[in-house]
Amino acid sequence: MTFKRMIGRISRTMQRTGSATHPCPGLGAEPIPDLLRLACEIEALAPNFAVQILGTLKRGLEPDASEFDHYLAAEALCTAVYPKYKFSEYARLLLEDDEFLAYYARIMDPGNWHSLDRKYTLRELLKLLAHLGGDVAECGVYKGASAYLMCRALESSPALVHLFDSFEGLAEPLPIDGPYWQRGALTTSEDVLHDTLREFANYRVYKGWIPERFAEVADRSFRLVHIDVDLYEPTLASLTFFYPRLLAGGIALLDDYGFKTCPGAKWAADEFFAAKPERIAMLPTGQAFVIKR
Numbered sequence: 001m002t003f004k005r006m007i008g009r010i011s012r013t014m015q016r017t018g019s020a021t022h023p024c025p026g027l028g029a030e031p032i033p034d035l036l037r038l039a040c041e042i043e044a045l046a047p048n049f050a051v052q053i054l055g056t057l058k059r060g061l062e063p064d065a066s067e068f069d070h071y072l073a074a075e076a077l078c079t080a081v082y083p084k085y086k087f088s089e090y091a092r093l094l095l096e097d098d099e100f101l102a103y104y105a106r107i108m109d110p111g112n113w114h115s116l117d118r119k120y121t122l123r124e125l126l127k128l129l130a131h132l133g134g135d136v137a138e139c140g141v142y143k144g145a146s147a148y149l150m151c152r153a154l155e156s157s158p159a160l161v162h163l164f165d166s167f168e169g170l171a172e173p174l175p176i177d178g179p180y181w182q183r184g185a186l187t188t189s190e191d192v193l194h195d196t197l198r199e200f201a202n203y204r205v206y207k208g209w210i211p212e213r214f215a216e217v218a219d220r221s222f223r224l225v226h227i228d229v230d231l232y233e234p235t236l237a238s239l240t241f242f243y244p245r246l247l248a249g250g251i252a253l254l255d256d257y258g259f260k261t262c263p264g265a266k267w268a269a270d271e272f273f274a275a276k277p278e279r280i281a282m283l284p285t286g287q288a289f290v291i292k293r
Contacts, residue, residue: 049080094120107145107196115145117285118255122146122226125251125289126153132223134159134247139210139238140228140255141165143188144196150226151200161203162217163193164210170230171209177231177264186230211237221247228255232264239272246292254280257288 043050053076059065060073068090075087094100094117104116126136126149136150141163150161169187190207197203206213210229214237225242229235239252246252254269256262257280273280273290282288 046080053077053080103148104145107143107148109143118287119145119149121283121285121287122253123149123153125253126150126224129223129249129251132247132249134221134223134250135162135217136160136224136226137162137164137217137222137242138226138228139164139234139242140230141193141205142186142228144193146226146228146255147193147203148196148200150224151197151203154202155200159202159223160220162206162220163203164206164208164213165190165193166209167193167207168209171234173231174233174264176267178261180261181230210234211241214241218245221245223247223250224253225251226253226255227265230256230262230265232268235265235268236272239269243272243276243292248292250292252290252292254288254290256286258282258286 039050039054042053046053056073056076060070062069065073071090078085078087097120100120100123101116104113104119108115130153136154136159138147138150138161141147142165144163147161147163154161167188167190169184170181172183173181190205193205206216211234222242222245225238225246227235227238227242229238235254235256243252254265256265257269258266269280269288277293278290280288280290
């Protein structure tokens with residue numbers, strides 16, 4: 001039964017009881033309840049999915065629905081509304097890691113869970129490098145969510161976390177960077193970073209435009225450099241400086257590589273590693289990484 005037929009039946013019932021009628025075009029001209037109007041609009045917008053959308057939503061909202069019911073409802077709704085997006089598998093342990101989820105909810109912007117998988121990937125890669133000496137560096141720090149994980153990973157070692165950011169947002173994008181980013185995007189205060197990292201003493205902050213202050217760590221070696229600067233020029237500058245200072249087995253983690261919004265960042269990495277022995281591995285999170293030989 002289509003929404004139009006179903007709602008027509010509801011309308012006739014409401015007519016007999018004196019309620020508002022005609023939720024769909026062609027069924028009358030009286031005012032209708034908002035929910036029925038919305039159902040009719042969904043029918044018009046998605047005639048092949050309308051019944052499935054609301055039916056699935058109903059199943060997912062029922063009091064006795066299981067977690068798997070919730071998952072199936074969310075997947076079905078996503079498939080109807082945004083079919084390009086592909087749901088990941090049910091029952092990932094990441095979503096059971098209460099400690100990590102609490103960290104993320106505390107530090108990230110409210111309601112923004114978009115980088116959860118990227119932060120988790122960073123945390124796990126840091127575990128693989130615990131046997132190496134060397135420091136950690138981050139280019140593009142924002143509010144310090146990634147820096148927090150780095151400081152936590154290094155807190156039992158003498159190594160330091162070196163943090164580079166202008167705290168004035170992004171520089172002026174080049175044509176190669178595309179239209180998504182604008183100058184000044186992602187501006188934040190250095191005080192916010194220090195507040196995020198208030199429980200740690202194993203980090204240093206270098207305020208300035210990349211690569212102005214890189215020379216201050218020229219005598220250090222690194223187990224990991226995290227590059228999260230979105231644009232072509234600072235990505236290339238970061239790789240140019242830190243690649244020679246990465247220890248064998250160390251990792252360059254590129255946060256922006258796999259996103260259409262950051263074409264310049266990908267271009268810079270591809271250009272830089274074209275003549276290097278390492279190969280770039282892109283992850284489904286949108287990140288990419290290189291292991292130094």
